[in-house]
Amino acid sequence: MRNPFVMNCGVFTTSYRQDMAFHFTPLAHLRVMIIVALLFLFPFMVNEYVVSVANLVGIAVIGALGLNILTGFTGQISIGHGAFLGVGAYTSAILTTKLGLSFWIALPLAGIVTALVGSIFGIPSLRLKGLYLAIATLAAQVIIEFTIIHWTSLTNGTRGMILPAPQLAGYSLDSDRSYYFLILVLALLATVFAFNLFRTRPGRAFVAIRDRDIAAEVIGIDLFKYKIMAFALSSFYAGIAGSLWAHYLTIISPEHFTISVSIEYLAMIIIGGLGSVMGSIYGALFMTLLPVLLRTLAEALSSIFPDIESVFLGLREAVFGATIILFLIFEPEGIAKIWKNIKDYFHLWPFSY
Amino acid sequence: MKKLMWLTLAITLTLLLVVGCGSQAPKETPEKKSGEEAAPPEQKEPIKLGAIFDITGATGDVGAPYADGAKNYIAYLNSQGGINGRKIELIDIDYAYKIPQAIEAYNKLVKQHKVVAILGWGTGDTEALVEKIRQDKIPYISGSYSENLLEIETHPYNFLVAPSYSDQIRFVLQWIKDNWTDTSRNPKVAFIYNDTGFGRSPIEDGREFAQKIGVDLVDEEIVDLKALDATSQLLNMKKTEPDFAILQETSNATATVLKDAKKLGLTTQFIGLNWAADEKVVELAGNAAEGYIGVIPFAFPYEDLPAIQEIKNWVESNGGNWAEKNQKFIQGWVSAAVMAEGMKRAGDDITGEGIQKGLESIKNFDLGGLASPVSFSAESHRGALKARLYQVKDGKFVPLTDWMSLPER
Secondary structure, three states: OOOOOOOOOOOOOOOHHHHOOOOOOHHHHHHHHHHHHHHHHHHHHOOHHHHHHHHHHHHHHHHHHHHHHHHHHOOOOOOOHHHHHHHHHHHHHHHHHOOOOOHHHHHHHHHHHHHHHHHHHHHHHHOOOHHHHHHHHHHHHHHHHHHHHHOHHHHOHHHOEEOOOOEEOOEEOOOHHHHHHHHHHHHHHHHHHHHHHOOOHHHHHHHHHHHOHHHHHHOOOOHHHHHHHHHHHHHHHHHHHHHHHHHHHOEEOHHHHOHHHHHHHHHHHHHHOOOOHHHHHHHHHHHHHHHHHHHHHHHHHHOOOOOHHHHHHHHHHHHHHHHHHHHHHHOOOHHHHHHHHHHHHHHHOOOOO | OHHHHHHHHHHHHHHHHHHHHHHHHHHHHHHHHHHHHHOOHHHOOOEEEEEEEOOOOOOHHHHHHHHHHHHHHHHHHHHOOOEOOEOEEEEEEEOOOOHHHHHHHHHHHHHHOOOOEEEOOOHHHHHHHHHHHHHHOOOEEOOOOOHHHHOOOOOOOEEEOOOOHHHHHHHHHHHHHHOOOOOOOOOEEEEEEOOOHHHHOOHHHHHHHHHHHOOEEEEEEEOOOOOOOOHHHHHHHHHOOOOEEEEEOOHHHHHHHHHHHHHHOOOOEEEEOHHHOOHHHHHHHHHHHOOOEEEOOEOOOOOOOHHHHHHHHHHHHOOOOHHHOOHHHHHHHHHHHHHHHHHHHHOOOOOHHHHHHHHHOOOOEOOOOOEOOEOOOOOOOEOEOEEOEEEEEOOEEEEOOOOEEOOOO
16 A cells, blocks of 8 residues: 555546546545544534534535535526425425334435425426526425415424434434434435436436536437436435434424525535535535524624624624625635635645646 | 635635634533532522524514513613522524524523523424423423414423414404494404414414304405515405404514505404504504504503503613614513513522423413513413503504403313
């Protein structure tokens, strides 16, 4: 084995296997292993509140990955992601409370049902692009929300549904720490799957469709099939995230899945980086932590300037908006690109030419 | 390229700074906690009370004065020596009316700050939290008066300081029936509400009660909370010629309905439940609000009551501007006062269960006219048993009825 601590000064692959490798150097491999190990140790190093925030981040990561597959990689805008989360959450709730199924069956079923619903709403994507498709998915948001509110015999309407926490071998995952591991494992699986997806034929087809759909069709990509597949995959992710959200809270109502949730997810992938797997993760982290961080900052400063807290609170919405605008102007490719720039800088330093 | 580097550097530095602050907070808490455990109760540690308010979100227009009222009450109480010789430390979080942020805030309050009780806000987030509230045994008084929260077996830690929305709609229907003089037919009523948990909360109970007492429900219209136009719904409603229309909305939508009704020349008498009736409606609807009736569970700051005078003196002696305070300020004040009474009655047992017992022992708690006297018991957390109606005259809500008992369900 090569010394893992020497910097690499270029990538020289001699086989296809090496060319397709995730990590080009042993150091990179080691780094990923350390990060994963740290993620597993994380809940034992911090207090329960931090774990609960991490859970919210983890659910957002899965949802954002799903939306990024559809919007970032396939170029199909969706403003209905919040509603698709709702489909997953309600499917899971109905399966566990009305049919008495176990969470472990309800979770994949929630993903599959949401994938089916998502592909139905994906059908117009063959004819519609850009803004027109955005409005079509907006219709999905409105229709699904309306259905959830008015199909009271199934969804309990605006009163919401109460559902059980998952059980694992007789042990209930109702604490933040135990639920953290469930979310972590699923988020890791979701990430690894997304990474690998874009090394496969369907994944490359998605990217080709995003870049120029007519050209993609000319080279033999079945647009209809792959567009629907992107919708199905994206909705599957949303369904899983929704199911996790439902069983984490153990109570859901239509107010959890409004259009503002859809927009928040769009903001996540824009800030994190469209068309980047890591970007979805950074975006989910950023959007979930921003309010927490701003408040912590306000609290820390309030000991010096007593009145700053109220000013900061008012500023929050403005900060959200300004962040998105600044990203669109200065770094449309999001945090993922900024991080890459930083890495490149240190890679090449001191000979940055 | 250079610009980019500066930008990334700036962002990294900010993040480092923020992360630095963030990692400090968890470190602090265990120390405090261990100190608390070691300290005997005689040392008079402050009691930690949590609050989840909406100051900057969608309902910030009514949420901000509510929060202001609650904070002022706690400050007032502390200036009077606190509860049983212990000060109250109010830890409040603005959640901007977003459910995930409410959950995050709740976790922070309960798991990091270890608060013993919480003052909450909206229907959506309170209902999202009920399971956690039950598990963590956190007495919870929120600004939501949804009848759902009264199911005592499933929600044993939720308390309502005002009549539930269902009680209010029954109260209005009963008042309509009692004041109906035309013996040839029943009074005709329409419901106007929004498609949220809050809006739909009293509708089912309202339908049943209307049928029970012989009021004809002729129409139901959905008007969105953010609606700027309600003409089509009102034209629809006009066809059925209701004598009364009951509104379950917030101030903005109510003002829209009242203005459009005036424009269309409707003669229907509009009656709003508590969130549809406050100073803001009059301000927004202006002339169109004349004659509008509202269920008013809390006093207006301009009323001539000794309790109001006391609050006014407190606010003004602390540099506040009394003219800026509205009815929601009083509401926040009352909610905090009821919670404090529960804590006082808990004595030395300042735990979730102790405060629950304290609150449940409250019988006819006199609030000096700021709100109906509050009573709880182990069987019922229906705090208020009386309600009253106010009518707008010359741009001001004035009493139409006195406090009257709520009708039998």
